[in-house]
Amino acid sequence: MDSEMVMNAMNEIRKILKDEQILLDVPMKEHTSMRVGGKAKMMLLPSGVEEIRDVIKYLNENNVPYYVIGNGTNLIVHDTGYDGVIIKLSDNFSSTSVEEDIITAKSGAPLVLVSNLACDHSLSGLEFAAGIPGTVGGAVTMNAGAYDGEMKDVVLEVTCLDKDANLVHLCAEELQFGYRTSRIQTESLIVLEVKMRLSGGNRDEIRDKMRELNRRRREKQPLNFPSAGSIFKRPEGYYAGKLIEEAGLRGFQIGGARVSDKHCGFIINTGTATAADVIELIEFIKKRVFETSGVMLQQEVKILGG
Ligand SMILES: Cc1cc2nc3c(=O)[nH]c(=O)nc-3n(C[C@H](O)[C@H](O)[C@H](O)COP(=O)(O)OP(=O)(O)OC[C@H]3O[C@@H](n4cnc5c(N)ncnc54)[C@H](O)[C@@H]3O)c2cc1C
Incomplete structure (x- = not known):
């Protein structure tokens, strides 16, 4: 992106996002858990589905390269940085809700918090995720897993944007989950919201299991x-x-x-x-x-x- 492209993008994206949601020359070492990497030309922090859609439409129509990240816990950015726009879906897009045995989370919700939320509601199935530091969106994309559990065991439905910024709803069978992979990765979809089905359990037992798995993590990692x-x-x-x-x-x-x-x-x-x-x-x-x-x-x- 040359400086003219950056200025044009700034001016247009200001019609969609507030100034504080648009960052320039962002050191990616501050947004990745490996703490390495150069600067991204621009980083956007959209907080709603319409904002994300409008941003993607603009970037597509103007051939601006972009890359979606969550918490950057499975990502290394080169020292030369990223010559494009990073769309970060993390705390800025992270609401959750619980209805009976279903948790719905925006893609930026931290998986650890969702795992705790499940426990608070005596819902079992996300104990394995208690120590995985990514977002729900990153976890679905990667089919993150640990200790015999993985996202594919709990995901019911995912709302995504496809490459043309159309909203698509995909059920678990359509997500082609495999070992640390999914259709989200292979088709570069953008995860917006994830519905997870859990099962009723005993809160103390769920909490004990999460504590035990985190203890094993601290011991081994x-x-x-x-x-x-x-x-x-x-x-x-x-x-x-x-x-x-x-x-x-x-x-x-x-x-x-x-x-x-x-x-x-x-x-x-x-x-x-x-x-x-x-x-x-x-x-x-x-x-x-x-x-x-x-x-x-x-x-x-x-x-x-x-
Ligand atoms: C200490 C430590 C322990 C870990 N333990 C585990 C473990 O036990 N099991 C495990 O599976 N992983 C583990 N991880 C790796 C990592 O936490 C997971 O892969 C996590 O799911 C990545 O989520 P993220 O939000 O950080 O994704 P990022 O690192 O930001 O992105 C990873 C990939 O997902 C894509 N992505 C992110 N968000 C979206 C979105 N909303 N829509 C579309 N694509 C998206 C990115 O483009 C990128 O390709 C660990 C990492 C650390 C640092």
Whole structure:
């Protein structure tokens, strides 16, 4: 986006959003849990469906590149930043409601809060999500999961925008959920709202299970360092972390990016990492693990820009 394109976009988007919802030259390290990455030319924080639709229509009609993010907990942005518009659907678009055994959440609602809301209403099914730091929209897109649970087990229906900014309602069967993937990813849909069906349970038991899963997380994962969670998908029949450990890479470091000593499936930012360090380490791990085990690891994290 050259400066004229940015100015034109600013002027038009000001007709849709308030000034405080339009940010320029935004450091993406402040919007991603890995805490690396350069600036995005523009970031928009729409707070309603009509705003999101109007923004997408404008961007489509004017061929402005854009990318939707939630909490940026599965995302690495290159050091050169993103030459386009980031649409962030997080706290700005996060209302929730509960009706009997159904929770409806806007895509920006934090999954952890929705999991707690379910517990407060004695609803079981989202215990697995108690420690996943993304938004509901990001979680549906990724079919996030842990400890034998995944989003596909609870999603009833998703309201999305398609590429032409049409509203579409997709039921679980239409979402083509797979291991850390969904039709949202493959067709670049935008998640607006998610309905989840849970089942009645005992509040204390639900809370105990969530506490236990979070305890296991704290014990196994390097939660005191910035990271993007598991960098790689679990290869069938293996564990990525174990393959990385067996390749001799526990604690291996490039620049400020390090294979976690606590969980080799995580890359942590020791404080000084650049996106280039993280990406170089990812490629190094893939190569070394392939040489030692014959398994080609696939990234779970998304890499943007470059
Ligand atoms: C410490 C830690 C632990 C983690 N543990 C787990 C775990 O146990 N299980 C697990 O599955 N993941 C885990 N993750 C990864 C991450 O939290 C999940 O993948 C989460 O679902 C991503 O949500 P997000 O809002 O942060 O998405 P982002 O990182 O912002 O985006 C991820 C992808 O989703 C897309 N996206 C986001 N929002 C939308 C939307 N509204 N519409 C369309 N596309 C969208 C983005 O374009 C991008 O492609 C962990 C991460 C960390 C840092």
